[in-house]
Amino acid sequence: MDFKNRDIISINDFSKEELLHILKVVKQVETKPKSNLLKGKILAALFFEPSTRTRLSFISAMEQLNGEVIGFSNANTTSIQKGESLWDTIKMTEQYADVIVIRHPLEGSARLAAEAALIPVINGGDGSNQHPTQTILDLYTIQKTKNRLESLHIGFVGDLKYGRTVHSLVIALANFNPTFYFIAPDDLQMPESYLDELFQKKIKYFKTSDLSRFSKELDVLYVTRIQKERFPDPLEYEKFKGIYRIDNDFLKNVKKELKIMHPLPRIDEIDKSVDSTEHAAYFGQAANGIPVRKALLALVLGKIR
Amino acid sequence: MAKKKAKNKAHRKRKEKVRAKKVTQSAPKEEAKRELKIGAIDEGTVIDHIPTDATFKVAEILDLENQKGIVSIATNLQSKSIGKKGIVKVGGKSLTQDEVNKIAIVAPDATVNIIKNYYVKEKIKVKTPEIIDNVVKCSNPVCITNNEQVATKFYVAKKDPLKIKCHYCERSMGKDDIKII
Secondary structure, three states, X not given: OOOOOOOEOOHHHOOHHHHHHHHHHHHHHHHOOOOOOOOOOEEEEEEOOOOOXXXXXXXXXXXXXXXXXXXXXXXXXXXXXXXXXXXXXXHHHOOOOOEEEEEEOOEOHHHHXXXXXXXXXXXXXXOOOOOHHHHHHHHHHHHHHHOOOOOOEEEEEOOOOOOHHHHHHHHHHHHHOOEEEEEOOHHHOOOHHHHHHHHHOOOEEEEEOOOOOOHHHOOEEEEOOOOHHHOOOHHHHHXXXXXXXXXXXXXXXXXXXXXXXXXXXXXOOEOHHHOOOOOEOHHHHHHOHHHHHHHHHHHHOOOOO | OHHHHHHHHHHHHHHHHHHHHHHHHHOOHHHHHHHHHHOOOOEEEEEEEEEHHHXXXXXXXXXXXXXXOOEEEEEEEEEOOOEEEEEEEEEOOOOOHHHHHHHHHHOOOOEEEEEEOOEEEEEEOOOOOOEXXXXXXXXXXXXXXXXXXXXXXXXXXXXOOOEEEEOOOOOEEEHHXXXXX
């Protein structure tokens, strides 16, 4: 399998075999790091909107492999301010770098960037559409903590309507015969289009607004933040804020091996007391961002096959 | 021999004239009036049963502004099957399959008739394409295609009822959300 010059834009672009191959490479990079792997290569990190984890982990991954990073984290300091199109910005950037990672508020921007560039482009998040490197690190975390991906019972709780991490992960996991539990108030439930897709793929799923209803069934619980910025009306946000809370009381009625994940940042969905339990997988999940991004950079630059 | 051939030709022409007349005469009064309003064509293409609000979009798809032959466009005509309809007649033009496919997006029930010597020589079945290039506008306001100069592209996910998916923002759109550029 050759990923050289391949763009990483949407999880929908990858087959089950390709995902498994990427996960194998992530493990290889994590267990046997090669420090000079990307020496002489330059990453252009184009962050048109704020990002902490994604940007820093890409920079760290590149530098740990002795590659170099150029770019910006604020579009206001660039020619975009002068009205330069995204297409032109990318055409210019590809002259200076070997690979591009882009985060942009407009959906589909990463796909357009990939069409403009002759060098590989990695999507670091395009609005509320896709964030494939997050999805791959979520898959890797599940595989690492559960020792398998097949036939797991996976719950998703919180904002399932707007949460792009949930949408992409659900599609990726659908390759591995899962049973899903979607836990959210009606107004924040999974969009019908995704449920339709699961139905067509014959994936079993349950919908509920009650967090405790299926707690004993779960192998993994993926918790998401209710995103304040998604609500045009602050009163609406107040209605849902703090609606689900994972704490020690909740953990009394779960499987001993349940793993709790969260893409972070968290507000109050997971009580701090959970951090010290065997269930907490979210900090390890964040740490997996580094080997995942190292592996993807090495793959698209043709340094690992 | 030559005389006989010429005679036969004249006879055939007379017959065709009579046949054409008969068609017009046998049509209902309303139909005849409509024919008169937009005129018949001897050679070319007639696109019928276009939803009335898509008529000018069909004209745009066919680039009729730059056509050299006779072009007739009528909208707001009464139709038993679709309420109000439009008709586009283009003299001297045969449509490509690509043009027919594009018409299918805005007018899925349209009939495309190839006219030769005032008669319907062939009917082309409209067929929704697998990929729709630069015809439909994405309904997602934060899609890159609505913010940067870029041609739209959609994949047809379902044909009936029509459901399409944006190549860029990956949002799905139903028939009611579809707007032509």
